[in-house]
Amino acid sequence: MATISDVARAAGVSPATVSRVFNGGRVTAERAQRVREAADTLGFSPNRVARSLRTQRASVIGLLIPDIANPFFTALARGVEDAAQRTNLSVVLCNTDEDVDKERRYLDVALAEHMAGLVVAAASRRRTDLSAAAQRGMPVVAVDRRPRAAEVDAVMVDNQHGAEDATAHLIERGYRRIACVTGPAGASTSEDRLAGYRAALRDADVPDEWIRAHTRHADFRVEGGYTAMKELLALDVPPDAVFIANNLMTVGALRALREAGVAPPGFGILSFGDVPWASLVHPSLSTVHLPAYDLGEAAATLLQERIAGSAKPLQTVVLRTSLEPRNSTAGPG
Amino acid sequence: MATISDVARAAGVSPATVSRVFNGGRVTAERAQRVREAADTLGFSPNRVARSLRTQRASVIGLLIPDIANPFFTALARGVEDAAQRTNLSVVLCNTDEDVDKERRYLDVALAEHMAGLVVAAASRRRTDLSAAAQRGMPVVAVDRRPRAAEVDAVMVDNQHGAEDATAHLIERGYRRIACVTGPAGASTSEDRLAGYRAALRDADVPDEWIRAHTRHADFRVEGGYTAMKELLALDVPPDAVFIANNLMTVGALRALREAGVAPPGFGILSFGDVPWASLVHPSLSTVHLPAYDLGEAAATLLQERIAGSAKPLQTVVLRTSLEPRNSTAGPG
DNA sequence: ACTCGGCCTGAAATCGATTTCTCACCCGGC
DNA sequence: GCCGGGTGAGAAATCGATTTCAGGCCGAGT
Structure with missing residues (x-):
């Protein structure tokens, strides 16, 4: 591996000059040319480790x-x-x-x-x-x-806004018992999305108590979505739609729904976040697209x-x- | 950001000694202890850039x-x-x-x-x-x-062996007109998988000419699989099964099959490489699992x-x- | 008591680039 | 002819660690 000194020697100049050629210092055209040629024939490219050490970035x-x-x-x-x-x-x-x-x-x-x-x-x-x-x-x-x-x-x-929009969309479609599967209680994303969901439901005069009873916290993973969905389906009066706060949990929830023989459009599904190849799985799955x-x-x-x-x-x-x-x-x- | 010299000064030793403490040189227990304490209070962690430069790795x-x-x-x-x-x-x-x-x-x-x-x-x-x-x-x-x-x-x-096994599996199931969608002609993976497919078919006395006519090269991407599958389905006598050489093309092929209203088990599908959440999409999709x-x-x-x-x-x-x-x-x- | 090892230790060299400092040179103006 | 300003280039310092080298100390052996 050629170093800057090798190039300098080959071009008959000092290392400082070589550095200047590559970093925009003032060098006479003739010298610069010689340096560039030497660098080419030696296959020189500056050692980034040394450069980082010196420049501190x-x-x-x-x-x-x-x-x-x-x-x-x-x-x-x-x-x-x-x-x-x-x-x-x-x-x-x-x-x-x-x-x-x-x-x-x-x-x-x-x-x-x-x-x-x-x-x-x-x-x-x-x-x-x-x-x-x-x-x-x-x-x-x-x-x-x-x-x-x-x-x-x-x-x-804009998690909250996106979630509110999405939930409102389900309401417009005529769904009335819209449950929610969100993420862990600590995460900002899961809290904001839950808040959006709540806002939309409150706006449609759904009582807080009902909302709380139909909200599940899971772990943003496939298995968590599966378990939460099963719980919701086992309720005395199960929901007729669900808002799910991320893509992986949606995959799990879809499995639970398939096992229960439930499918759109009788049951509304809205996923926050794109589910890969969702169009293959369920053409009627709506999603909130995240950029x-x-x-x-x-x-x-x-x-x-x-x-x-x-x-x-x-x-x-x-x-x-x-x-x-x-x-x-x-x-x- | 504390350097090794800062630590050395704080501990009343030389930088060399500090280095030895962290890199397993021989240092008396009492000094080593002092160095470690100084390093802790200063929050020292060695600069990897400098280390890389010196050690050349x-x-x-x-x-x-x-x-x-x-x-x-x-x-x-x-x-x-x-x-x-x-x-x-x-x-x-x-x-x-x-x-x-x-x-x-x-x-x-x-x-x-x-x-x-x-x-x-x-x-x-x-x-x-x-x-x-x-x-x-x-x-x-x-x-x-x-x-x-x-x-x-x-x-x-073991691409060839895996492909051969997989294709043989389709044959055992009773499929007789098994087409193939493989990758670009240049890639080793696509060539080896194609070779395995061919070997299995030859073994079942399928003529080379038929095999060639039912083989398509695509680009290992979703769209490629879709197009190739459409072509195969448009043949005068379409295949009754297909071996697809990677997971993404399988996704595309599945879309083409759905559009054509064709599905397992009437039509056999074998994917080389796991299709994410395949169990959701098509429970009857067989796959060659890649480690x-x-x-x-x-x-x-x-x-x-x-x-x-x-x-x-x-x-x-x-x-x-x-x-x-x-x-x-x-x-x- | 003297010497020979062995073991620690610190001073200094080193890695390869950038950058400051210094100097030489050249040109123009007075 | 001398001086000042500007420009280009090399020598040397620098970044922060590792590692070689040389020396000092201590204990053991003769």
Whole structure:
């Protein structure tokens, strides 16, 4: 591997001159030419480790996500990656598995590695701690989930509004007994979506007591959705529709519904978050589409501004969801 | 951010001693204790950039995969990640998008970043070029797909055997007109799977000419599978079963089949590679299960041996697939 | 008592780039 | 002819760790 000194020697100049050629310093055209030729023949490309050490800034950003198997997060990752690539940043993808300890280990690595910045979809609203990074001046952007205590930029979706819209849509279709399966009590996403669901039902004069009795908290995973749905179906008077707060739980719920022989349009299903290949499974499944790719792109762009030194006040960008209804003519009747 | 000298000063020792405390040199217990206390109070963790520069080896490995949205590769990535974490390596995940240029850019980054090694699922059998890495002594393990010219370790699945088994399974069930949708002509995976399919059919005395007429090459993506399946269904005498060479094309093919009103068990479907939530879609879909996680784990383990300096001759590890039939009593009839 | 090892320790070199500092040179103006 | 300003280039410092080298101390053996 050729070093900058090798190139300097080959071109008959000093290492400083070589560095200037590649970093926009003032060098006479003739010398610059010689340096470039020498670099080409030697196959030189600057050692990024040495550069990082000297300049005190890396060309790597970290992306912490809770579940790499969830298509929502892979789409988000692609958004981050595309935005990062535009300024020659590489992305280290870290899968925290919804595990706060694993997440903290990755945070430590990011700090020791002196990464340029972090995009974090927090594993927990309450227990994720981003203060260490903030303290050491490493820019952080929270995405999708905002850890409670952190003073960081954030890019979110309008969970409450999206959920309210979606639930209202079910009501318009004529469903009357609309249950809800949401995520863990701690998570901001699950609380906001639940709040939206509640708002829509209250607006339709459904009593709070009924709402509480038909709300289930699960874990944002397939199995959790399955179990919660089974519980709801076992009620004395089961619901005629359900609002489900994420895509994986929807998959589980669909299994429970199939086992119970229940299907649209007699039973209304609304998923918050796109279910992969949902059109194959249930053509009549409505979904709230989340702009996962844009979320990642916006977060990475914001992060790059901070890395470049922007001192603007903290921002929170909120992206809107969009409802994608199917089979608009059908209803419960 | 505290440096090693800060710790040294605080503990009243030299930086060398601090380094030895953390890297297993011989230091008296009393001093080591003082150093550890100083490090704790200062929140010291060694700067990995400086360490990499000095030791000439990084604690980061690169993972190049062609499609992060494919569950097969995310499972593989988790295998790599878990294995890497056991020896404190971090994984940089690079999504090449089946694009050889993008892949080459990532390879260059990996070299400039002086990563410890690479696990590569090549974007192309013919055009992916791993020689630059090999030349500079960076260990590389190919996984799932083996680039033609490269002299590297590899971890593969037994594509041909798996495909042959799967096709034989369809024959046993009584299907007689078994078509095939495979991947691009260049890819090793698609060729091997096609070969297995052919072998099984030849074994059942199906003429070569018929086989050729019922084989379609597509692009390993959803749309490709859809188009190819439509073509096959439009034949004068359409097939009564199909062997599909990867999971995403199966999704497309299923859509084509649904549109044509064709379904199991009258029509036999066999997917090479697990289709996510297939049980929801079509309970009677048989799949060849690919050990994606183990593939990644084995590759990362092999890579770590090389990084540690193993000079064993090049290895190729082949993992077996397993057939997961459903609805075993049903057949075409 | 003297020497020879062995074991710790700190000083200093090192990794490969960037960047500051300094100097030499050249040009133009007075 | 001399001086000032501007420009380009090299020498050397620097980033933060690891590692070599050399020396100091202590204990054991003769």
